[in-house]
Amino acid sequence: MTVVAEGRGTQLWLPVPPALMASGIVKSFGGRLVLDGVDLEARSGEVVGLVGENGAGKSTLLRICAGLIVPDAGRVRVTGRVGFCPQEPGLLDLLTADEHLVYFGAALGLGRAAAVSTGRRLLEEFGYPVAEGRLTKRLSGGTRQKLNLALALLGDPEVLLLDEPYQGFDRGVYVNFWDHVDAWRAAGKAIVVVTHMLAELSRVDRVVELAVAGAAAVGAGAR
Amino acid sequence: MPGFLRRSLIAAEMQARQLLRRRLSLIILVALPVALYLSTLTNGSESAIQFGALGMGWSVASAALFSVLAARSVEPRLVLAGYRAAELMVGRFILLLGMGAVLAGIGAVAMTLVSAPVSEGALLASCALVPVVAVALGLAVGAVLPHDLEGVLVIIGVVGVQLSLSQNAWVNVLLPLDGPIQLAYRAGGQSAAPIGPMLLHAAISTVALLTLAAVVWARKVRVIRPRQSPPGAAAGGRARRAPTIRMPIPSWRPEPVPVRSDYAMPVRGRALRRP
Numbered sequence: 001m002t003v004v005a006e007g008r009g010t011q012l013w014l015p016v017p018p019a020l021m022a023s024g025i026v027k028s029f030g031g032r033l034v035l036d037g038v039d040l041e042a043r044s045g046e047v048v049g050l051v052g053e054n055g056a057g058k059s060t061l062l063r064i065c066a067g068l069i070v071p072d073a074g075r076v077r078v079t080g081r082v083g084f085c086p087q088e089p090g091l092l093d094l095l096t097a098d099e100h101l102v103y104f105g106a107a108l109g110l111g112r113a114a115a116v117s118t119g120r121r122l123l124e125e126f127g128y129p130v131a132e133g134r135l136t137k138r139l140s141g142g143t144r145q146k147l148n149l150a151l152a153l154l155g156d157p158e159v160l161l162l163d164e165p166y167q168g169f170d171r172g173v174y175v176n177f178w179d180h181v182d183a184w185r186a187a188g189k190a191i192v193v194v195t196h197m198l199a200e201l202s203r204v205d206r207v208v209e210l211a212v213a214g215a216a217a218v219g220a221g222a223r
Numbered sequence: 224m225p226g227f228l229r230r231s232l233i234a235a236e237m238q239a240r241q242l243l244r245r246r247l248s249l250i251i252l253v254a255l256p257v258a259l260y261l262s263t264l265t266n267g268s269e270s271a272i273q274f275g276a277l278g279m280g281w282s283v284a285s286a287a288l289f290s291v292l293a294a295r296s297v298e299p300r301l302v303l304a305g306y307r308a309a310e311l312m313v314g315r316f317i318l319l320l321g322m323g324a325v326l327a328g329i330g331a332v333a334m335t336l337v338s339a340p341v342s343e344g345a346l347l348a349s350c351a352l353v354p355v356v357a358v359a360l361g362l363a364v365g366a367v368l369p370h371d372l373e374g375v376l377v378i379i380g381v382v383g384v385q386l387s388l389s390q391n392a393w394v395n396v397l398l399p400l401d402g403p404i405q406l407a408y409r410a411g412g413q414s415a416a417p418i419g420p421m422l423l424h425a426a427i428s429t430v431a432l433l434t435l436a437a438v439v440w441a442r443k444v445r446v447i448r449p450r451q452s453p454p455g456a457a458a459g460g461r462a463r464r465a466p467t468i469r470m471p472i473p474s475w476r477p478e479p480v481p482v483r484s485d486y487a488m489p490v491r492g493r494a495l496r497r498p
Contacts, residue, residue: 067447068299076447082303090300092293094241106233107305109226135244155304 017079019044019190020159022065025074027057034060035071040208042159042190044079047181049201050194052210058194059087061210062161065192080158087163087194089148093137097123097130097147101154108155115154122150125180127173142168149177160184160191178203227313230306234314235321238290242322252282252322256330264337272338273407274386276349279330280357280400281382283323287361288374290315291440298444308441316358316433323354341412348418349406352425359432360399366439390414399428 018041027035034057042048052058063069065076066084091100098116105115120130126146136144149165166177178200184191185205193204201207242249256278264271298311331350340346360381368374385398390408395401402425408414409421 066303068303070447084300084303086300088296090297092237092241092297094244095237099237099240103233103237104301104304106230107301109305151300151304 018042018077019079020065020082020161020192021077022061023075025061025064025076026072027060027064027069028072029060035064035210037074038210040065040192042192044158044188044190045185046206047185047191047193047204049204049207050192050210051196051198051201051207053212056210056212058210059163062163062192062194066161078159081155082159082161083152083155083157085149085152085160085162085165087167089144091136091144091147094135096133096135097128097150098133100136100147100151104151104154110155119150119154122153123147126150126176140168142170142173145169146173158189160189162191163194164196165193166197227307227310230310231313231317234301234306234311235317236314238294238315238318239321241293242286242290242318248286252286253326253329255282256326257333260330260334269411269413272334272340272346272349272411273404275330275334276353276403276407277382277385277400279323279326279350280353280360280403281378282326283319283354283357284361284364284378284382285375286322287315287319287358288365288378289371290319291362291365291436292371292374295443299446302444302446308444309437311444312362312437312440315362319358319361320354323358324351327351327354338411340410342410345406345418346410348422349403349410352403352406352422353400356400356403356425356429356432359429359436362436362440363432366436366443396424399432402426402428 020040020042022038022040025035025038025040026033034055038057038061040048040050040061050058050061060069062084063086064071064074065078066082067076068084092103095103097119101115101119102112105112105119108115110118123130123146126149128143128146128150136147139147145165145168149162152160152162152165166174169177181191181193181203195201256275259278259281260271260275263274294311294315298306298308301311302308327350331347334340334346334350335343361378364374364377368377381398381400384394385400385404388395388398390405390413395405398404402421402423405414405416405421405424406418409416409418
């Protein structure tokens with residue numbers, strides 16, 4: 001993506017640095033090479049779809065970008081705050097959604113009322129039954145995932161790392177999710193979505209496919 | 224309220240809410256020391272007070288262990304959201320200490336009334352120190368050991384060895400709960416040893432275990448903060464507006480680089496794996 005600065009009789013094209021730039025990422029687990037010199041970039045206002053077969057290291061790459069895993073080699077550079085939605089909802093079974101919002105909101109400097117109101121607005125957009133106030137352990141998988149996603153969005157992060165964030169969503173919410181992705185892109189967020197839903201790749205700006213380390217490399221696409 | 228304290232108290236509150244919703248666990252936490260105390264008391268043993276104190280330590284250490292293990296998958300995400308590992312650890316310490324203090328208070332009153340201790344001061348000191356050392360023990364075991372089974376076995380081992388040892392065995396000094404247990408011996412009239420070394424033992428054990436827990440836990444939940452690009456480096460900086468491409472597009476704009484793709488769509492970009 002390029003921005004243009006217009007001057008007198010000249011036009012100067014300036015490259016926009018990526019909001020997320022991971023380069024040369026190498027990671028092994030127990031002697032098994034998972035990521036071998038992988039690069040990943042996402043710019044503000046861009047949606048990158050991260051695809052690949054099971055074991056290709058998609059989740060590992062996202063966790064490295066979030067800072068949750070230390071790579072063996074490579075570097076990650078980020079502009080702004082990272083919102084991370086893990087594949088397995090990292091939730092506390094014996095807390096309600098509101099309590100999660102207060103807990104996570106405090107980390108962002110939000111007061112109780114602000115965290116709950118902001119979080120509830122996000123949850124309502126995904127059709128979460130906010131009024132029920134049930135413990136997380138009594139929620140369905142899809143509903144837990146909605147809370148998981150809302151926690152990633154709390155605090156309006158500049159970079160969104162979403163690891164199959166729609167798992168368990170019903171059809172309506174799933175479609176609605178991609179509408180939200182469009183809105184987040186329009187708001188200038190850099191978004192990386194791990195997905196197996198190839199039908200939805202038309203809604204991302206670039207596709208990055210990770211091959212299993214050692215297999216043939218595949219490149220990127222754009223809509 | 225300073226941010227550190229506020230976040231620590233929020234962490235303590237959320238952990239307290241979870242603990243209070245585990246009613247069966249709470250009942251067992253109280254029942255364990257009561258059972259140990261009453262079983263030795265009804266046998267006519269003189270050791271009822273130290274068994275009661277050790278039972279409290281066992282309960283509190285187990286609660287601390289499981290509070291760490293239950294949070295293991297969530298706390299890295301909380302740290303990513305903005306918590307410091309120390310805030311979460313302090314929050315947990317505050318909660319567990321509060322819970323242990325309630326348990327110890329009940330135990331102290333019950334044992335004072337039932338066992339008529341020789342030294343009430345030693346009994347109170349023992350009951351005050353047991354939860355402190357036990358919380359530190361549970362936090363350290365939870366931080367160091369990866370799974371609940373290993374952690375439970377270690378705590379059972381520590382308590383079991385303490386139970387089986389005679390009062391004067393030299394190995395006692397290696398056990399973290401020995402300070403408050405020696406105070407319990409003194410409360411029951413089975414020891415006239417000075418209190419100072421017992422208090423010192425408890426203090427050293429607590430500091431050592433808490434340090435171990437804090438260092439290991441901070442490492443386990445750490446988040447590598449990615450390098451931050453200079454402010455405004457990304458398009459629009461904080462405004463986060465997508466960069467605008469204005470017409471006309473100059474003729475020298477580089478053409479997209481075609482790459483092989485398995486997708487049935489127009490493709491451009493670059494290979495993301497090194498060949």
